[in-house]
Amino acid sequence: MNEACRQLGVRQQTLYAYTSRGKLEAMADPADSRRSLYRAEDVARLAQRKQAGRKRETLASQALSGVEPSIPTALSTFHRGSLFYRGQDAVQLAQSGSLEQLAQLLWASEGPITFSTDGAKPPQPGRAAAFSVLGVLAAQGLSTQGRSPRVLCDEAQALVGQLALAMGAQRSARPLHERLAKGWKQTAAVADLLRVALVLLADHELTSSAFATRIAASTGASLPACLLAGLCTLSGPSHGDASGQIQGHLAEVERLGADAVVQRHLAMGLPLAGFGHHLYPDGDPRAQALLALFEPSPRVARFIQQASAQTGLPPNVDMALAALVAHLNLPADASFGMIAIARSVGLLAHCFEQLEVRQSIRPRGRYVGPRLVGV
Known part of the structure; x- marks a missing residue:
């Protein structure tokens, strides 16, 4: 918790608010049930967004470098360390699917x-x-x-x-x-x-x-x-x-x-x-x-x-x-x-x-x- 607060530059109460709004994933610390552990990927992503700020000029200059993608797409995305094609796990699709079948999916x-x-x-x-x-x-x-x-x-x-x-x-x-x-x-x-x-x-x-x-x-x-x-x-x-x-x-x-x-x-x-x-x-x-x-x-x-x-x-x-x-x-x-x-x-x-x-x-x-x- 202390490390997450340090990286984000916030107090514990703000950290709890981020968790309640779904911006951070938390789980109980196996070594101490009174403490919580926060997913490092979520903390890093949120810290990056906070650092970028919300000024129009900052967003405009950084949108092209990947800090804040601005083009909507329904083709593929990432979630919890996995890649998804139109909502389906890419690794699971690769178990039996072909490139032809994937093209049919991606090209609709x-x-x-x-x-x-x-x-x-x-x-x-x-x-x-x-x-x-x-x-x-x-x-x-x-x-x-x-x-x-x-x-x-x-x-x-x-x-x-x-x-x-x-x-x-x-x-x-x-x-x-x-x-x-x-x-x-x-x-x-x-x-x-x-x-x-x-x-x-x-x-x-x-x-x-x-x-x-x-x-x-x-x-x-x-x-x-x-x-x-x-x-x-x-x-x-x-x-x-x-x-x-x-x-x-x-x-x-x-x-x-x-x-x-x-x-x-x-x-x-x-x-x-x-x-x-x-x-x-x-x-x-x-x-x-x-x-x-x-x-x-x-x-x-x-x-x-x-x-x-x-x-x-x-x-x-x-x-x-x-x-x-x-x-x-x-x-x-x-x-x-x-x-x-x-x-x-x-x-x-x-x-x-x-x-x-x-x-x-x-x-x-x-x-x-x-x-x-x-x-």
Whole structure:
């Protein structure tokens, strides 16, 4: 209680009021029934909001940095350390669901989704091929304005299918995880692992890439242009390509050993990518679900164990995905490929949701440059 009061800068009475209004979750202290324990996640979130304040200028300047999200969405959210897609637990959906079924849920499609496409598989599948294909489609695409949801949904299915082909998936009518496994010369058991990963990666609320997609959608840009805007943003190392940094760590682990890599990075004050997530202080449930389905190599397992022990941060889904790619010896672009394919479903869902608003996203700049001449 004292620590919660200190972090929030309030008295005990105010803490009780926060609890009664549902802003904080409290439970009895097992060691002393006269005391209460408060959920650290709730305290941190409330402290952040209090610090941000309620001034209009503060809210306007911070709304774009994630302190106080301002775009309503019915697609995904977080609650008590879990991720939910349209109110359903993402980890539970991943136990048996496919990316096609999740797309039907997120896109609110009346019919089944197939991701079928007439596109051709490129001779050199990978990231470059994927962006090249989307670039051409974006240049030739039709505006979303004046087109029915059914037509846009059909185009979205083909877009995801073409993206998957460009990343190496086999061309067939089978579910996408099976097509990826075939294209990467993997077994049916591996296909099921890919299915779980794809469902877990499909959306993550209002990320930078989702926001970029929504901005493009709000202008009436074509579906491929909206998707390309989102995927370009996703490609940054601080977003969807974090697994690229982790693969570098794992390559070091193979050469130097897990203990040496962890010690070297921490001794130099270098962060270890793939550990911790500010939305999941108790651990990323997506990582937990994925890592429970396979055994990483002994060296990778040792690296995860040592890094977590020395930093106090559990592995996140980027670490789990990189470990899966290393475990299966998948192509170098497989981590980004799976994230891009899965997240394309979520990005297109954000596009569809934004189209219902029928209003351009146009933030205002707060000028801080030189004094205006002649004014």
